[in-house]
Amino acid sequence: MLRAAELVARVMEGGNLTDAFERMAELHGSWPEKTRAAVRDLAWSTLRDYGRGDAILRQLLHTPPAIVIHALLLVALRRLEQRPEQAHTTVDQVVQAAAVAMPGLKGMVNGVLRNALRQRAQWPQWIDGDEEARHAHPRWWVERARVDHPERWKALLAAGNQRSPMALRVNRRRSSVDAVLAELAADDIPARALGADTIVLEHAVAVARLAAYAEGRVSVQDAGAQRAAVLLAPQAGDRVLDACAAPGGKAAHLLEMADIELLALELDPQRAQRIERNLARLGLQARVQVADCSAVQQWWDGRPFDRILADVPCSASGAVRRHPDIKWLRRDEDIAAFALQQRRILDALWHTLAAGGTMLYVTCSVFAQENAAQVSSFLRRHADAEIVPIEASPDCQLLPDVDHDGFYFARLRKRL
Incomplete structure (x- = not known):
């Protein structure tokens, strides 16, 4: 106690x-x-x-x-x-x-x-x-949910009060979903497949119970987060930037999917070390650099990237059940501050993207100011940017459910 x-x-x-x-x-x-x-x-x-x-x-x-x-x-x-x-x-x-x-x-x-x-x-x-007590969220948070998701706000808040699911990402270079599912069943760990590389456990377990984790055959990563690499869809030979890479889950997934040249940036030196440890466990290689991704002149060598993953700092309101301290630490005014930081990062990174290249904008937020409004503003500022639809929609807002946390994705292409 x-x-x-x-x-x-x-x-x-x-x-x-x-x-x-x-x-x-x-x-x-x-x-x-x-x-x-x-x-x-x-x-x-x-x-x-x-x-x-x-x-x-x-x-x-x-x-x-x-x-x-x-x-x-x-x-x-x-x-x-x-x-x-x-x-x-x-x-x-x-x-x-x-x-x-x-x-x-x-x-x-x-x-x-x-x-x-x-x-x-x-x-x-x-x-x-x-x-606040009825919804178990701060009053300002309740109001934003009500405005941004008028038909689903109650379900959104209720989901934020549940336990988060535990999902695994199978390293396709070392194993397969079927093989890992069989291994889990043998260890009496109920699980099911969800997508090409994803397994969701019925109940969370300590990673020490997962031999496949220690051997680099799986990683623990939310099923929603795993969509980022799939949507960016790297191709062999691509030069790829993961601009805010720690702890390295999305960077590793990109490397598992294709033989690419990857630069992973992280502002915090200790968090950058976590990226390197995760890549080593999985048998993957990338260049990890400690840098502020928005200070392009400090790290960019002038060679444009074919694909950029912009998984930007955000309120993390979509992952609140996984990080419940967010309810206590965030303030309403923080959202505008995050939006300004996101804008600065997007504008800076856009200059490093090759013509015809793709940038995937990602947050783990459910607030429109950080998501759809941010992308709309970006498109107004950059005439050479266009949306690449996601499943026939301009963007994708995942709200937290039994399978995944909340995420937002928008795919942007630089016109030739």
């Missing part, structure tokens, strides 16, 4: 959840996989339930508690919802955790949770009366 609360508290202070969990896992290297998974699940599910715990706590607290106690109470309420039959055990465990974190508040934590249990029947009413 306390470890999960520490992760939640770190996010409430503005920290990144994945980074915090990785640091915690390093400090507790002796944790068995079951413990790691339990801490992760409780922290992720607590953060996924944005607003719900606070709607309850507002009825029980007169003043906001210290952040670590606030986080501990949110974790406790989440566990009480998950395992109501273990209510008294949960309260005892949380009180013990409070005694470690802030001993002077042990009694307060005990009183709040026991009061919460006495008023358990009122929780649904308290939650339903608060829009």
